[in-house]
Amino acid sequence: MTSSTLRLVELGPDDGLFPAWCEVWAAGQRVDRPGEPPRPASHHVALGRQLVGKGGSQDGTHRAALVGDEVVGALRLIVPLKDNPTVAMLDLAVHPAQRRRGIGSTLLAEGVRLAREGGRVDLLVEVDEPGPGTAGRAFALRHGWTCDLLETRRDLLLPVEEERLAALEGEARRAGRGYEVVMWRDRTPDELLEDRALLERRISTEAPHGDLPLEEEHWDAERIREYEASSRARGRTVVSAGAVKDGRLVAFTDLQVPLADPRRAHQAGTLVLEEHRGRRLGALVKTAVLREVAATLPEVRRITTYNFEDNAPMVAVNEALGFQPAGRLSTWSLRI
Numbered sequence: 001m002t003s004s005t006l007r008l009v010e011l012g013p014d015d016g017l018f019p020a021w022c023e024v025w026a027a028g029q030r031v032d033r034p035g036e037p038p039r040p041a042s043h044h045v046a047l048g049r050q051l052v053g054k055g056g057s058q059d060g061t062h063r064a065a066l067v068g069d070e071v072v073g074a075l076r077l078i079v080p081l082k083d084n085p086t087v088a089m090l091d092l093a094v095h096p097a098q099r100r101r102g103i104g105s106t107l108l109a110e111g112v113r114l115a116r117e118g119g120r121v122d123l124l125v126e127v128d129e130p131g132p133g134t135a136g137r138a139f140a141l142r143h144g145w146t147c148d149l150l151e152t153r154r155d156l157l158l159p160v161e162e163e164r165l166a167a168l169e170g171e172a173r174r175a176g177r178g179y180e181v182v183m184w185r186d187r188t189p190d191e192l193l194e195d196r197a198l199l200e201r202r203i204s205t206e207a208p209h210g211d212l213p214l215e216e217e218h219w220d221a222e223r224i225r226e227y228e229a230s231s232r233a234r235g236r237t238v239v240s241a242g243a244v245k246d247g248r249l250v251a252f253t254d255l256q257v258p259l260a261d262p263r264r265a266h267q268a269g270t271l272v273l274e275e276h277r278g279r280r281l282g283a284l285v286k287t288a289v290l291r292e293v294a295a296t297l298p299e300v301r302r303i304t305t306y307n308f309e310d311n312a313p314m315v316a317v318n319e320a321l322g323f324q325p326a327g328r329l330s331t332w333s334l335r336i
């Protein structure tokens with residue numbers, strides 16, 4: 001393909017071209033992970049509005065690669081505003097029918113240019129790897145990226161066998177005696193908000209992040225509310241459980257369920273404060289969420305989670321629950 005036939009345009013989530021931009025992602029996901037519903041366009045729109053809107057914790061921009069009037073490639077660049085001032089996150093996709101023609105490389109060059117323009121020097125990308133030999137990995141290696149973090153994806157089919165769940169729950173209750181389990185949905189109770197912000201700050205440094213050039217994220221009550229509003233805008237309900245001791249939240253877990261198609265849920269952050277570890281609080285909050293989901297969202301058939309392989313305690317909890325490996329997620333960085 002000659003560069004004269006390919007052009008890049010800036011677009012926003014409410015532009016006429018945006019549905020075609022979203023379709024590039026969906027077409028790729030249908031080929032790369034067949035049998036799995038791709039992320040709905042509404043998700044990209046809501047994230048896009050958050051990124052281009054003012055006052056949030058991150059900024060962002062979108063580009064479409066066009067051949068004639070057809071959108072063949074998509075780029076989204078996200079820059080954190082409250083922390084990590086060197087970093088930009090790049091999402092890149094090329095329509096499966098248009099791959100190996102240099103479109104990804106052209107978009108990458110544009111992403112590098114935009115990131116530099118914004119004063120960023122570390123570019124990060126995630127590559128979903130359902131199996132070996134993914135295009136994303138070959139592309140990243142070809143462009144000299146470094147793989148800084150490799151996580152295993154695990155899926156859990158619901159419902160969990162009652163015997164298995166009850167055993168883990170019983171063990172966790174015994175080990176976590178003295179801790180109260182609290183549940184909430186979509187909105188962290190006001191009295192736990194500051195503690196929740198502390199837990200998020202800890203996640204950003206204590207959840208294993210390999211060699212990624214990331215520093216502690218700045219989380220406060222306002223950012224928790226922003227995250228909650230963004231989940232609602234993306235059409236997700238978030239089921240959370242926390243462990244409370246002496247009125248303080250010391251552990252929590254979030255499960256995100258897309259309301260338009262609740263069959264597949266995503267296990268998001270889980271953290272136990274360091275001084276409260278070793279009491280099975282991770283299992284306590286996770287089993288509490290599973291009970292809640294079984295009671296209130298029985299449509300959920302599968303939960304997906306990602307674990308750093310060296311995170312033995314988290315992997316152990318997930319395996320005890322019956323999670324099974326389902327590919328990998330790699331995160332790469334490029335110093336620009």
Ligand SMILES: CC(C)(COP(=O)(O)OP(=O)(O)OC[C@H]1O[C@@H](n2cnc3c(N)ncnc32)[C@H](O)[C@@H]1OP(=O)(O)O)[C@@H](O)C(=O)NCCC(=O)NCCS
Nearest residue numbers: 092093094099100101102103104105125135136138139142
């Ligand atoms: C990764 C992706 C963006 C590449 O887009 P693309 O337009 O095909 O990329 P390019 O044509 O610019 O490829 C540049 C080089 O990367 C390497 N490469 C790309 N895809 C490859 C594949 N499937 N197998 C082996 N090498 C590959 C090659 O060296 C290629 O050069 P060549 O075609 O001259 O041999 C595209 O496959 C995609 O959308 N994948 C799914 C989303 C994804 O993984 N995004 C993360 C990107 S880091």
